[in-house]
Amino acid sequence: MKRSGVVAVLILLLCCFGGYAEVVLPKILGNGMVLQREKPVPIWGTAAAGEKVTVKFNKQTKTTTADAAGNWKLMLDAMPASAKGATLTISGTNTIKLTDILVGEVWLCSGQSNMLYEMRKNSKVNKPDTMTTAYSPVDEIEHAHNPQIRIFLVTQKNLAKPDSTHSGWSIAQDSALRAFSAAGYFFAKNLNHDLNVPVGVVCAAVSGSRIEPWIPETAFAESPYFKRVSKDSAQVSGADGKFWHRMISPLAPLAIRGFLWYQGEANMTETVSYIHKMQLLINSWRDAWHEPTMPFYYVEIVPYYYSKMKSTVTISPQMLPRFWETQSQVQNIPNTGMIITTDLNDDVKNLHPPFKWEVGRRLELLALAKTYKKPVVYSGPVYKQMHSSENKIILEFTGVSKGLISRDGKPLNYFTIAGTDGVFVDANAVIKGNTIEVSTPSVSKPTAVRFAWSEDAQPNFYNKDGFPAAPFRTDNPLKFNPTDN
Template identity: 65%
Template sequence: MKGIKIIVCLIITCHCSTTSMAQVVLPKILGNGMVLQRNQPVPIWGTAKPGEKITVKFNKQSKTGVTDASGKWMVILNAMQASVNPATLTIIGSNTVELHDILVGEVWLCSGQSNMQYEMRKNSKVKKPDTSTVNSPVDELQRAHNPNIRIFLATQKNLQKTDSTHSDWSVAEDSALRAFSAAGYFFAKNLNHDLNVPVGIISSAVSGSRIEPWVSPDAFEAIPYFKTNDIKVEGDPGKFYSKMIEPLAPFALKGFLWYQGESNCFLGETITYTYKMEALINSWRKLWSNKNLPFYYVQIAPYYYTQGKGPVTYTEFTEPELREAQAMALQIPHTDMIVTTDLNDDLKNIHPPFKWEIGRRLELQALTNTYGQKQVISSGPMYKGMKTNANRIILEFKSIGDGLVSHDGKPLSDFTIAGADGKFVPANATIVGNHIEVSAPSVNAPVAARFAWSESAQPNFYNRNGLPAVPFRTDNPLKFTLTAN
């Protein structure tokens, strides 16, 4: 009798296993309430029984494919215009899966460490550096009920599972929004307002993570810098790439948003970080088979790293050098960066609370560089070049917008100058037209200038469009050589 029961159980188990293998199964990123990317082909994919015919129907389109020997299948929907009208996507195989409430619009992926993961629920009302009270993410939670903004929170666990609920996409409101990236949400909110199309935002970030786990290991091998300098890349390369990025591909995206660097700053990194950023960007673009996908990122904010705990001995220049490495990555095509020197009112807090402004500035980059709204000013002044004139250095800038300005009306702060001895001293800085002249009484023959070159610098040098200048030094000894593709 016992043997019969075992045989019956085995038959049931085999039947369930066979049935499961025959079922159409979708990745987590495909679900009810999702946003599909407009104006470009849209892959729909999953698994089923090998050799099975799969039909996908959506908005008068019907596409058919056949699973390969391993049971994988994919069909590509034709490019579609944006639509706020909820529609149903149907996948037909041995079973039928219906995904409801689907919109078509713009889709972005945001990633990084804790400042990108930083949830909407974390702050009550706070004060900006100019002391004016503004609405925080928590206040936004009371108002957020826009059905045309959809969010998907990726975790190490949910991307590895399959289920039949298809419920991981949500309207950006209530408990789902409370746990979502504040920077990502405010980017989406601004983009939805300015483009007037649905926006889907995917957050895949891990608190405390370094850059290396987000990169495909073979991407480092493709960068000659690491081999030439015999640099072994540590920090678990590929760990989050395989668990939290690969499962999202090839979901159609418009671009990437990145906020990370603090953990690598604790390592005292400089130019090596630039090459790691190149590896990251290359690996993600390769995964999505599009070398032109936009990549917009956040330069880390002021913070007392000298008071932190890390494996290096910090100086006040540790953070400026990491920020410099981030800025050098702008040489990578289709990238841009926002500056945050004005967005931390507590330099002992590595998590600046002003994430709505982070999202807004990232969206300005997208408007200008991705959506072609050239009238939008998206960057603050950026160092372009210098020349000397007697006892002065004349600094030239790009991204001046409507002109250079002292944001608070006070003399420009955080400029230093040095002569041939390399000793930097505070400098007097004056705006003259579209350039700045810097000098110091003790430096008769200046050769170099620096701006915001300390971890605590919160300078008042902006353009008239309200965007802070990018920290720099004219005596940067490091060179970044872009890998030829």
């Protein structure tokens, strides 16, 4: 054999039995991570075809063999929470040791800029006038040194190839925390406090992103609804799945408890089409994790002057409340929930308001109640039904809890009423027990009421637990059935 041929064979052998044969892990599996408690935990990666891979963690030892494509996956048995760091060892022709691994609760948060809104921005906002905590949440970075809270920030590039240092996870402190989602962090902080278990949060969000790129493009092609509206290209603009492919799909099958979503500003001119997109997103993500009822909790977008923005379409002050109504209907999809944020913008000219600590707190209370089945209040008043009585309309609500109040002690605001002419005017709204009586002298036979039906609405109608009422209209409200296509 010629010398050149010998060299070629040696190179081929080195490729087969050297670097190509090594066990390689995805970026999301790394030092300092949190494994989901009380669920089977997938560990996966690549190796040479047919290579035996062994995983050891605590008292468990599991073995599998890489398939013909070099992919392998095995499952660790479900485990209780553990705040004591342990080593996860993965062995093939090489050995990888992931250190300081905890077991607890893991959540994935995603969306656009208000979810991405970093803790470094949180540290620069004005401090609230009154706080019940020992220090202001604005100063959280100075106090955050809890090793039971771990974070992982996904970018559009960092999941593309493995990292031999296995260093993507961090304790929620210092520079790593400064760059991390404020809403995601405060969710984790509250959850860690209330459950007393380690919490890991993965954030995959992109500023300004519409919902479409977070959905696999095949979902649109298979959707009966979007097949019908496909002639309207605006309905599926940007449906290329690029964020799904780069930032969500590579995370599966990481064992997690559920999803947190804060997006909608980029789609707020939509109604029914956005609900169907949310349904596609929720179903696609649940399918990727093979859990058809995985919790999905999301955030109502805040009051903002959209009508004063430069836009290619005309935006009225009522378009935002219609989108709030749209968002609320997504809750008809099983195992979902939404928090209200009409009180969480101190300047309706600001699309990126502070108070992300309260966004995180409300999301955590929602999860505590619906996922962890804790007896906590997580919602304000939600319109249930109405009936007319002489010259008044009487409104009934769920989410009353301890009772209804005006938060500032002033007359309830942002209520309007209309008669048979359909013209809405400002109305007097009075709390009567657990109901609201709405009337005005100028409307003798009222037929409908609207509440917070304007983009700048920041009403004072709350329950006594401190949660704001959800915006609503009694006339022709949007109704969504998740079984409709």
